[in-house]
Amino acid sequence: MDRVALRGLKARGYHGVFPEEREEGQTFVVDLVLGLDTRPAAADDDLAKTVHYGIVAEEVVAVVEGAPVNLIETLAERIAQACLKHDGVQEVEVCVHKPDAPITVPFDDVTVTITRSRV
Numbered sequence: 001m002d003r004v005a006l007r008g009l010k011a012r013g014y015h016g017v018f019p020e021e022r023e024e025g026q027t028f029v030v031d032l033v034l035g036l037d038t039r040p041a042a043a044d045d046d047l048a049k050t051v052h053y054g055i056v057a058e059e060v061v062a063v064v065e066g067a068p069v070n071l072i073e074t075l076a077e078r079i080a081q082a083c084l085k086h087d088g089v090q091e092v093e094v095c096v097h098k099p100d101a102p103i104t105v106p107f108d109d110v111t112v113t114i115t116r117s118r119v
Contacts, residue, residue, distance in 0.1 A: 011064035047112030080116040091117040
């Protein structure tokens with residue numbers, strides 16, 4: 001299976017279990033790896049035979065900016081399901097970064113990574 005990756009998609013969301021997260025929001029960063037067969041697109045040099053990563057990026061940002069959830073695990077699942085709606089995508093790895101998570105000790109990042117497939 002071939003891979004198309006999008007790294008560092010940024011969007012403001014209102015996800016989290018604390019009231020201030022829901023009120024103030026924060027930046028979330030999403031990395032995606034889409035699994036698909038790119039051979040038909042490459043053979044015909046045809047965008048219609050692969051995944052349009054620009055559209056995927058817009059849809060992922062819309063999910064992050066959309067309805068709030070408590071957990072980034074839930075957010076990652078919603079993003080994965082949106083990606084799998086694209087015909088050619090057979091598998092997706094989603095990593096959601098929450099770099100401004102409300103943690104009281106110094107840290108660089110909090111992430112949740114999931115892999116989902118059509119199977």
